[in-house]
Amino acid sequence: MQTAQNAARNVAQVPGLFADVVVGDIEVVPNAGAVDTWLSGYGQWLDAWQAVTAKPLAFLHFDMDWANGSWEPAAVALTRALAKRNIPSGTSMTVTVRPPMPHGSPPANST
Helix, strand or coil: CHHHHHHHHHHCCHHHCCCCCCCCEEEEECCHHHHHHHHHHHHHHHHHHHHHHCCCCCCEEEEECCCCCCHHHHHHHHHHHHHHCCCCEEEECCCCCCCCCCCCCCCCCCC
């Protein structure tokens, strides 16, 4: 609850500068093996935010670990929890692509 109170206090200053501001969140979605642990914690955060501000977050985007093969059940579980609270969801994607290097080639930035 304290985290939600602190965040709401900071966000309360923004509408004076940006009248149409919306407040959402981006959270890491851990692997599916720990759903019971992190899902209840995220639910507490969402409920605390709504209790403090009298409105739900405008959105929650998932920061996915795409390399983790068990991301889908975790994303489904969080999507359902958000839908129960009428919070739209989406994904945040960071992709790092590193082309394979021929055997024995030095890194591109070496001299």
